[in-house]
Amino acid sequence: MSTVTLTTRRVLRKADLREANERLILNLIRQTPDISRSDLVRVTGFSASSVSLIVNRLVRRGWVREIRPESNLQTGRPPVALRLDADSMLAIGVEISHERTRVAVADLDGRILRQKSLPWHTSANVFLGRLRTAIQAEAAACGEGKVLGVGVALPGTIRRDTGRVTAAESLGWFDIDVNGELARRSKFPFYYDNNAKLAATAERWYRKPGSPEIKDYVFITAQGGLGTGVVIDGRILHGADGEASEFGHTLLYADGRKCICGNSGCWEEYASDRALVRIYREKEKMPDNSAAVAPSAEEIVRLARSGDPLALAALSEVAHSLSLGFVNLIYALNPEAIIVGDCLAEAWDLIETEVWDGLRQRLPQRYLSRITIAPEQLGGDSILMGAVANVLSHYFTTFDHQRDGQVRGEVTFVSAE
Ligand SMILES: [Zn+2]
CATH class of the missing domain: 1.10.10.10 (Winged helix-like DNA-binding domain superfamily/Winged helix DNA-binding domain)
Incomplete structure (x- = not known):
């Protein structure tokens, strides 16, 4: 028993x-x-x-x-x-961001079968209306009876119980009833969460069989800022109001650069995709009001890889600041892994040495002996696949089979029937 x-x-x-x-x-x-x-x-x-x-x-x-x-x-x-x-039922995953919004259909194994992109629109109503149409079209193509639900990921804070965005600064959304727009007249449930938290979920959900399990780790996203999904003892940290683990807005420099959150000196102003673009512009001496379009963070990484000295210097500054923030994270959470996504994953081999040098200078060795820092394993799809896993996790309960033969469920069980 x-x-x-x-x-x-x-x-x-x-x-x-x-x-x-x-x-x-x-x-x-x-x-x-x-x-x-x-x-x-x-x-x-x-x-x-x-x-x-x-x-x-x-x-x-x-x-x-x-x-x-x-x-x-x-x-x-x-x-x-x-x-x-796996084909008997399907889940729809939605990744919302300013740069890239995607709607994907996945099977019960979480495999993405197809996906399409949606352009951004500054009006939240217009954007969400188009997104609803795209979701309904995908659901109709699946056969509505086969859709288990829709998982939605976005940067910022969204109430998981109501689907209402409290604040998503990088989207310019405040107090927006996302569920009211998306789920109107829908026959299947919608599940919402922050994108970094869902990316962290994906790392655990899609773990390759036989690979070591990680229970305490942090996932870093870089999409219009720096998002952090924190997992402690296998569970996502949400906090009392779902607003926990906003490490991107923790203070790196008092009286530092003005952040989109209203404070100054936040970590993400120095270590994120936005920071990389801003630093590159400064090095290129592109004025803020210049009509010239600065390259995106991903393009800057590609420039650095081809040896562009300004891109390399901008990446080096970001690596330095990333390392400073990691010191805070590691002291606060003692994670066994930090997983970096988006442009940071693409640049990881270029910045890894500088990040580690910074950590060795500032942290006692005992904090560093066990920790791994690595790029995401899901090739830029961590957030989308996390949104899918958020649907599937309502139908599959993960549990750990402990060494002593005891089984610990996330919900519970005593005996069947
Ligand atoms: Zn901030």
């Missing part, structure tokens, strides 16, 4: 328990293709009849397929393998 770790505060009804058990089994099948019913009994500690009930239900629903291997005279009949039918 598995030991129960009760991590939910509400009293669970029988239907909740059934659902929680089902989500655990479904996630095991997702993570372990070709797992058998007896494997599930062994791993979960559920009774064989409980596992059968749940698996039969999932097979009837079309989410799980049974694969009957050929009998072999020597070894007898091998167990029936279970596999997720």
